[in-house]
Amino acid sequence: MSVLEVSNLVKRFGDVVAVNDLSFAVAPGEIFGFLGGNGAGKTTTLRMVLDIIRPTSGNISVLGAAPDRRQSNAIGFLPEERGLYSAMSAIDTIVYFGRLKGMDTSTAKARGMELLERFDLAERAKSDIGDMSKGMAQKVQLATSLVNQPELLMLDEPFSGLDPVNQGLLENEILRASERGAAVVFSTHVMQHAERLCDRLLLLRKGRKRFEGTLEQARAQLPAHIAVVSNADISALPGVHSAEAVGKGEDGWQEWHVELDPGVQPESVLEHCSTSGIALRQWNEHRASLHDIFVELVGGEGVEE
Amino acid sequence: MMSNILLVARREFRQILALKSFWLTLLILPVALALGPILTSTLGSDEPTRVIVVDRSSADVAAKLENRFTLEDDRNTLRQLSRYVQRHDLQEADPQAAWSQHDRWYTEADVANFRAENGVEGAIAAIDAVRKEDTPEFEPDNPSFEFLPVPSALEGVEGEAFGEAARTLFDSDADDAPEMIVLVDKNYPEVPRIALYAANQPRSSFVQTMQEVLTQDLRDYEAAAQGLTPDQATNIQNAAPQIAVSTPPPGDGAREALLVRSIVPLALSYILMMSLMLSGSWMLQGSVEERSNKLLESLLACIRPEELMYGKLIGSLAVGLLMILVWAGCAAIAAYATQGVIADMIRPALEPVSSPGIILAILYFFIAGYIGISAIFVAIGAMVDSMSEAQGYLMPVLLAILLPITFLLQAILAGQGGFVVDLLTWIPLWTPFAVLARLGMGIETWVLVGSGVLLAIAIAVEMIFIGRLFRASLLATGQKPTLKRVLDRFRARPQ
Numbered sequence: 001m002s003v004l005e006v007s008n009l010v011k012r013f014g015d016v017v018a019v020n021d022l023s024f025a026v027a028p029g030e031i032f033g034f035l036g037g038n039g040a041g042k043t044t045t046l047r048m049v050l051d052i053i054r055p056t057s058g059n060i061s062v063l064g065a066a067p068d069r070r071q072s073n074a075i076g077f078l079p080e081e082r083g084l085y086s087a088m089s090a091i092d093t094i095v096y097f098g099r100l101k102g103m104d105t106s107t108a109k110a111r112g113m114e115l116l117e118r119f120d121l122a123e124r125a126k127s128d129i130g131d132m133s134k135g136m137a138q139k140v141q142l143a144t145s146l147v148n149q150p151e152l153l154m155l156d157e158p159f160s161g162l163d164p165v166n167q168g169l170l171e172n173e174i175l176r177a178s179e180r181g182a183a184v185v186f187s188t189h190v191m192q193h194a195e196r197l198c199d200r201l202l203l204l205r206k207g208r209k210r211f212e213g214t215l216e217q218a219r220a221q222l223p224a225h226i227a228v229v230s231n232a233d234i235s236a237l238p239g240v241h242s243a244e245a246v247g248k249g250e251d252g253w254q255e256w257h258v259e260l261d262p263g264v265q266p267e268s269v270l271e272h273c274s275t276s277g278i279a280l281r282q283w284n285e286h287r288a289s290l291h292d293i294f295v296e297l298v299g300g301e302g303v304e305e
Numbered sequence: 306m307m308s309n310i311l312l313v314a315r316r317e318f319r320q321i322l323a324l325k326s327f328w329l330t331l332l333i334l335p336v337a338l339a340l341g342p343i344l345t346s347t348l349g350s351d352e353p354t355r356v357i358v359v360d361r362s363s364a365d366v367a368a369k370l371e372n373r374f375t376l377e378d379d380r381n382t383l384r385q386l387s388r389y390v391q392r393h394d395l396q397e398a399d400p401q402a403a404w405s406q407h408d409r410w411y412t413e414a415d416v417a418n419f420r421a422e423n424g425v426e427g428a429i430a431a432i433d434a435v436r437k438e439d440t441p442e443f444e445p446d447n448p449s450f451e452f453l454p455v456p457s458a459l460e461g462v463e464g465e466a467f468g469e470a471a472r473t474l475f476d477s478d479a480d481d482a483p484e485m486i487v488l489v490d491k492n493y494p495e496v497p498r499i500a501l502y503a504a505n506q507p508r509s510s511f512v513q514t515m516q517e518v519l520t521q522d523l524r525d526y527e528a529a530a531q532g533l534t535p536d537q538a539t540n541i542q543n544a545a546p547q548i549a550v551s552t553p554p555p556g557d558g559a560r561e562a563l564l565v566r567s568i569v570p571l572a573l574s575y576i577l578m579m580s581l582m583l584s585g586s587w588m589l590q591g592s593v594e595e596r597s598n599k600l601l602e603s604l605l606a607c608i609r610p611e612e613l614m615y616g617k618l619i620g621s622l623a624v625g626l627l628m629i630l631v632w633a634g635c636a637a638i639a640a641y642a643t644q645g646v647i648a649d650m651i652r653p654a655l656e657p658v659s660s661p662g663i664i665l666a667i668l669y670f671f672i673a674g675y676i677g678i679s680a681i682f683v684a685i686g687a688m689v690d691s692m693s694e695a696q697g698y699l700m701p702v703l704l705a706i707l708l709p710i711t712f713l714l715q716a717i718l719a720g721q722g723g724f725v726v727d728l729l730t731w732i733p734l735w736t737p738f739a740v741l742a743r744l745g746m747g748i749e750t751w752v753l754v755g756s757g758v759l760l761a762i763a764i765a766v767e768m769i770f771i772g773r774l775f776r777a778s779l780l781a782t783g784q785k786p787t788l789k790r791v792l793d794r795f796r797a798r799p800q
Contacts, residue, residue, distance in 0.1 A: 052605045069309075069609050077606040083598030085316075087323055099312055100607035144603065 001064065003028050003152050003183035004049060009058035011044055011207075018044045020207040022058070026183040028151070031174060033194040034187040036204035037298060042187035043080060045204075046154050049185075050077060063151060073102035076150030076177075080157040080187075082141050086130030090121060090140045093129060097144035108147055115143040119169065135166055146173065153177050155186035159193050171197060191290040201290075205298040215290065222288040222296055224266045226258045229282035230273070237272055239264035253281055309608045313616020318623045321587045330583055331628055335635035353451040354508060357474075357483045359459050362493035364522060370487070371452045373518045378448040379416045382425050386443060390432065393440045398431040450511060453483055468502065475504035485511065494526040567717055567745030573667060574742040576629055577674050578710055582703065584624040585682035588617055589695055592686025601779050610776040614683055621679045622672065663744060666753055670760070674737025677764045678706065684771045687778040688791070710738045717742045730756050733763035770795045
């Protein structure tokens with residue numbers, strides 16, 4: 001059973017359609033990347049899942065039920081815009097959010113201390129948030145979203161504003177939650193993290209889904225490009241969309257820049273060359289990165305590699 | 306839901322309690338009230354003013370002056386004694402004594418009788434025989450003036466030399482240095498000129514009384530010169546109507562009674578106003594911090610906007626109640642520390658608010674007032690992004706709430722009811738203040754119940770609209786709350 005299931009979700013703000021007919025599902029233990037440029041509808045979707053705002057139409061199922069604050073004990077959420085009570089201590093803050101999620105004080109405190117230990121902040125447990133650095137405060141906020149060991153962990157642009165060390169710490173926590181069996185949904189416009197972490201991806205543009213699937217499936221969306229040096233004209237080979245000769249060639253050998261038809265695997269063309277007796281001196285595949293896929297499907301605005 | 310509301314309330318409460326400004330404000334009122342009497346007793350001296358009368362005439366002016374001031378002091382003591390006896394119902398100590406007669410202005414004959422019966426010591430001895438243990442002892446005031454013997458430095462000196470000698474005495478560091486010196490020349494009363502030397506501005510009571518004594522003396526002298534005997538002259542001088550005086554018993558009677566009965570209700574109304582303004586502004590600070598620190602989304606992922614709003618209201622109410630408890634505790638300690646003197650004073654003041662029904666009404670209107678007005682602060686806090694922006698909306702709201710209350714309190718202090726007070730009683734924004742303040746004057750039951758029901762309905766409606774505004778405003782950062790936008794949010798359904 002999916003932890004989170006969204007079907008035909010629509011959200012309108014007046015004349016603006018923020019989310020348009022969006023459907024997806026996230027399974028337990030899965031890391032699901034929610035990718036899109038600014039204003040794509042990522043935060044709006046997450047807010048609807050959290051029941052902070054209501055959809056115009058469509059359905060959301062969280063742990064088999066409609067979104068409700070009563071499920072907050074099973075959900076962890078790290079918002080894009082972060083902040084905490086400056087006059088509250090780190091451990092009190094974690095316990096406060098734990099209690100708001102239905103935990104008892106002693107469990108929340110024990111889990112909070114465990115997280116602070118892991119984040120190397122145990123000695124600052126009683127320090128006020130206002131006396132901490134921004135990085136420390138962000139770790140405390142991450143702890144508030146993890147304290148209840150959520151079954152659904154949602155992180156909205158979690159890597160923004162983090163230094164490389166804390167980015168690594170966050171990646172570890174995402175993997176740890178996934179290993180524990182939690183469904184992790186995170187929105188980002190930094191492709192590097194999505195490429196490294198996500199089991200599946202959803203690409204969103206102006207509220208509409210442009211792609212959903214694994215990274216490999218995403219790559220298959222774009223034609224493969226191969227740099228080939230051959231002694232034969234390969235433009236007519238099956239699966240080759242186009243082949244452009246580079247330079248004049250030498251001693252019968254010619255360099256080609258080849259673009260395959262979408263969905264054609266480079267391995268099948270290579271196999272055809274072998275069986276057809278076409279000699280090759282060079283065969284360099286250029287695999288599309290997630291950034292390339294994103295730019296192709298969504299547009300490059302507001303995206304970082 | 307309730308546990309989340311209480312969690313938010315507890316956090317709000319603790320956050321406000323962590324503010325230094327809270328503790329300063331909490332302590333300012335009791336400290337000011339405690340310092341008032343201390344400063345009064347420290348700055349205002351009850352030591353008698355030391356006077357020397359240098360009498361070089363043959364008219365015995367010094368003795369006449371001293372007698373008159375002693376008479377006035379004794380008359381004052383007799384009057385105080387009479388109020389004390391009346392307050393504590395101690396007439397049985399001696400029903401025939403002057404101090405058991407409260408209905409007249411004490412004459413010289415009364416004072417003479419009082420002195421003949423051993424003065425204040427005699428009265429206290431009689432009273433002590435019937436005084437109950439919890440009745441405080443009578444403590445007479447010190448005499449107003451103390452007459453010192455003429456020092457040798459003033460003997461035989463005249464004119465400017467006398468002035469010099471007087472100033473030297475005034476400047477002396479001695480504890481018994483005189484503060485006023487009266488010089489009666491040897492030609493008095495033929496030359497009716499008296500010189501008064503004073504270290505500071507002379508007390509007007511001294512100058513007036515001295516003038517009365519000397520005027521009478523001069524008239525006696527003139528009457529004798531016209532051929533009247535001293536007795537005839539005295540009879541003419543003493544011819545005066547008998548003045549019957551009827552005053553309400555202490556803490557009773559028309560205006561005084563109204564004031565005494567209104568003290569606690571007015572104080573309640575005033576304290577409601579003060580604590581509301583204070584805790585409201587602290588709560589506003591907290592709301593602005595939540596918005597400016599961008600932690601609302603984290604909160605709203607765990608709790609409903611309504612839970613957040615009600616939590617804030619309850620937290621603010623708890624702060625207000627704590628302030629009142631502390632102030633009431635300070636008053637109780639003061640009453641205990643003063644050995645029942647204050648308690649004795651406030652007993653009649655507590656009378657109009659001591660029945661169970663009225664206590665329930667006070668609690669209801671106090672809590673309803675707190676919730677009703679705090680909700681306005683919550684709404685402001687939900688709409689603004691900074692404290693400076695909040696101040697812009699706060700000022701007009703405060704003026705709208707406070708100005709009519711100021712008029713209301715003044716009207717009740719002046720003992721006036723009238724249309725405005727009635728009107729304010731029925732407008733829910735001011736109902737709690739008006740009802741609390743009117744409890745001392747007396748308020749009809751139907752008005753109490755009717756305005757209470759109307760207030761409850763108004764708060765229910767207010768909660769619906771402010772709840773919508775709160776929910777719609779929470780995540781709308783960076784949007785100026787124009788009137789149109791506010792009205793739109795009042796109408797907004799959950800989206």
